Amino acid sequence: MDHSVRGSNKRRYSVGLAAALLTLIWLLLSDFDLASLMVGIPSIGVALWCHQALRSSDGRLLSFAGTARLAGYFIRQSLSGGWDLARRSCGRRLNVKPGLIEYSRHFTNPSAYPLFVRCLNLLPGTLSVEERQGMLLLHVIDTDVDYTSELDHLGQLTEAVWRNPGGSDS
Secondary structure (H helix, E strand, C coil): CCHHHHHHHHHHHHHHHHHHHHHHHHHHHCCCCHHHHHHHHHHHHHHHHHHHHCCCCCCCCECHHHHHHHHHHHHHHHHHHHHHHHHHHHCCCCCCECEEEEEECCCCCCCHHHHHHHHHHHCCCEEEEEEECCEEEEEECECCCCCHHHHHHHHHHHHCCECCCCCCCC
16 A cells, blocks of 8 residues: 555544544533534534644644643743742842843754744743844843753743654654
């Protein structure tokens, strides 16, 4: 059997399985009210279309686990970073030393880089100012803090938003 036919059958099976699971979830949430499928079927169709459309540039699909980990990290960092920023700037003593730092990281999945920059810009205390030949120039709230490990961790989380080429959702 041709590899493209096998891949097409696998994709069709995957979409069918996803449709069945989403339909089951819809029915569970609606107490098996079949009339609710008037809204459920179009909603499931949109969800399946989004699932297929939101592939990375190299064909990787979104990873639910990776997306959930990034969302959890983003929420934690938003709260703790917001608290830290408020504490530093609203205290009796202004405890900030704003400035610019350079950061560079290689992304194995090119789709992760724009997501990384957007997440970075939304987190309290950091802002990307400029990109210079793969090097980001960042404005930070305190230049005495080493941000490298935090930025590396955010980079790993943004790359994990897409499944590995083998299809595993890690």
